[in-house]
Amino acid sequence: MLRFDIPQVCSNAYRLQSAMNLTIAALYLFTPYRWVSLLLVIGGFLRGFVSPYYCLSYRLFSGITGKLGLGRMQNAGSKMFADKVACILGVVMAASWLLGSEIGMIPATAILIFASLDLLTGFCAACWIYTLWYRLRSA
Numbered sequence: 001m002l003r004f005d006i007p008q009v010c011s012n013a014y015r016l017q018s019a020m021n022l023t024i025a026a027l028y029l030f031t032p033y034r035w036v037s038l039l040l041v042i043g044g045f046l047r048g049f050v051s052p053y054y055c056l057s058y059r060l061f062s063g064i065t066g067k068l069g070l071g072r073m074q075n076a077g078s079k080m081f082a083d084k085v086a087c088i089l090g091v092v093m094a095a096s097w098l099l100g101s102e103i104g105m106i107p108a109t110a111i112l113i114f115a116s117l118d119l120l121t122g123f124c125a126a127c128w129i130y131t132l133w134y135r136l137r138s139a
Helices: 009-029 032-052 057-065 076-099 105-121 125-139
Strands: none
Touching: 009 032, 009 057, 009 105, 032 076, 057 076, 076 105, 076 125, 105 125
């Protein structure tokens, strides 16, 4: 569902956000600092379930891209869906860390792969699924 209740978001700011999510996933996977998954939960919750404009990292990245003249606006719905997925994966990662389980490696690897893809190519898999879902539902 397109979100018209929230102003459009900067897709290039979200690419920088992908770099942050990639860093969080890499820290989770390759260091003992598993608590970083809580940053993914908080950021994903704010951007996905509340509004991207309440998230400090989005506001910072949006400001940077705006100053550089790289702001490219798009509807917030698909990006918010991607953040909801990131929040849920972050919850699994954090719960896994708190319970001493290794199952959190699976969502961390998925974030590592898909955030890399988004950062390097601009292809957001969750945004693509979001669009496909609503096209299939309306058909």
